[in-house]
Amino acid sequence: MAEISAGPSGHSAAIVWWRDERKRALLWQVLVVAGVIAAIWFIASNTIENLRTLGVPLGLDFLDFPAGFAISFSLIPTDLDSSIGRLIVAGILNTLLATAICVVLSTFIGFLVGVLRLSGNYLISRLATVYVEAVRNVPLLVQLLFWYVAIVKFFPNVRQSISLNDMVFLSNRGIYAPRPVPQDDFSIVLVALAVGIAIAFGIRRWAKRRQEATGKQFPIGLSALGAILLLPILVSVLLGNPVEWELPALQGFNFQGGIVLQPELATLVIGLSIYTAAFIAEIVRGGILAISHGQTEAAYALGLRPSRTLRLVIVPQALRIIVPPLTSQYLNIAKNTTLAGAIAYPDIFSIIGTSLNQTGRAVENIAIMMGFFLLLSLIISWFMNWYNRRIALVER
């Protein structure tokens, strides 16, 4: 019978199914999934039942209700008639904006401080150490409140605002600057910018090929920057500068017109970036220290300058160690933006909070917010994993 049939295909049929490791594993997985589904179902039905006994309605219809409250900062136009859903979208954009700026800024400061901590200069490395230790050991909320009060206190009242040439105004209401208002021909300038960028990429490719072929170097950065900047500027001048500037002016209680950087966004970005940079600095330092000193010596022996050694030899190798923990710092940034409500920046949590209070739909509002943060975190992780694979050591 089949019991003694040889060959790999007949092999598994020989044993009872629960002795088969693979099938057992499958069974466990099915059980776990079923358990999770049952738990979710239980929680959901229980919540619905509880809300029903309390007489609380459930549903997403509230997203269409007129909000009736204003928000102080938004990337999309909103007013007192906007729906709650629209304000939540505005909150999401505000969170994304703050997260994006903080990621860039904290990475920059973090790399700088991480490298400076390893500097041979005693004073500089000490200062970097003090920064890292001081910032890491004070709760973020305290730091944000500190920066907020510091900024609001440091800048004068609106009526005594500092004016730079009557164009830029600094006060505790924010930094007001002229707003560019594009005129008819402005699209041509944008086309010129696109062409400039394309040229820059072209130069880079050409220069790389040439270097590979001949070993000759070419100032890529400078020439690319030139192409990106010069071409649109030239076109703009030729067209007679198709941009008008709307100047801010003090009217009544506040400045009207222009663009403004409010103290709330500034505080969030500064506070959160400085905080996260301290952690990133340590990650960078660790990554660099993990690269054997022999690499540096070898690079020096080849005649590379210290700055090039760092840029071309050490950092590319260190990045492989740095990137995975860096991902979790970026995830932290996204989550930490929810402290914004303390300093009145209208992020998603702050708008969800108001919506929750006005509509009473706690479960739905929290679900929307959790869904958003889950998605954002997944996107950040996915992107960082992709980047990590790209820079991973290619074994030859």
Next chain:
Amino acid sequence: MKSIKYIVASVALLAGMSTAAHAASTLESVKAAGKVKCGVNTGLTGFAAPNDQGVWAGLDIDLCKAVAAAVLGDANAVEYKPLNAEQRFTALQSGEVDLLSRNTTWTLSRDSQLGLDFRAVNYYDGQGFMVRKDLGISSAKELKGATVCVQEGTTTEKNLGDFDKQYNLGMQPVKFKESTDARAAYDEGRCDAYTTDASGLAAERTGLKAPADHIILPEIISKEPLGPAVRHGDSQWADIVSWAHFAMLIGEEKGITSANVDDMKAKNAEGTDGADAEVQRLLGITDKLGEGIGLGPDWAYNILKQVGNYGEAFERNVGKSSPLGLDRGLNALWTQGGLQYAPPAR
């Protein structure tokens, strides 16, 4: 982050809370625990704030105490849970507190959509504005384009929107999660005005660097009846909480104070000439009205003895002898032209 965790935890509690446990009456669970869990303000002088000895005091606190005195016979058997504006309703819904006594406005949507019930008003209020004197304005309608500091999660936010729309003011609200931060930002000049309940303005002004440099504008832009809230669906507990407040009102009406309640009890003993029948019923001398709401005969006696009547509570917390110095105004007894009116104890 603290507050986000708090809210998520409350929602989780709402999800996890078994329906059976929820069915048990609040009165039973309070008696079993031996204390009333009372949701209060995080710190609003006169309404709910720790005093210089670190003991909670205020008009809202006195209501928590009155409920504890009525139910447990001990005004101090209260566990205070400070809640900010945003946290308060979820905390009550999820059963984290038995009672919310936190300058909370009774509105139709809160009464109907949040799974809560409001039955009494312990302070009739309205929303106002505070500005710096040197701004040189005398009416809220002059606040065109002004920046206004507000606390998030309050009725204040929406009233401000309504007022703005009505008078086309284009004001810029700057919204903080915590009132302390909102007040500090206003104090530092981030905002031209600060808005909240008029009583709240009076309380917050005492915490500014130079209270005398600020004025409260005359406009009252809304009705803010502040009162205790309980979970929807437990009418017995709702009765107890509202009658704790009414007992304090009747006490004032009848001139019963914490100092003279024993005398009053003796003077109105059964069969005494000229005894006041309502006082007899309230203090449990004749009828046992307390039984109807699941309480002992001494429920109102305990409130008046241990906490005092409404007038006493008002005076010591927010009245002329307190730092707030508020008038009785709408909160005078109906016999004095105010709105505080208790249904009869009979």
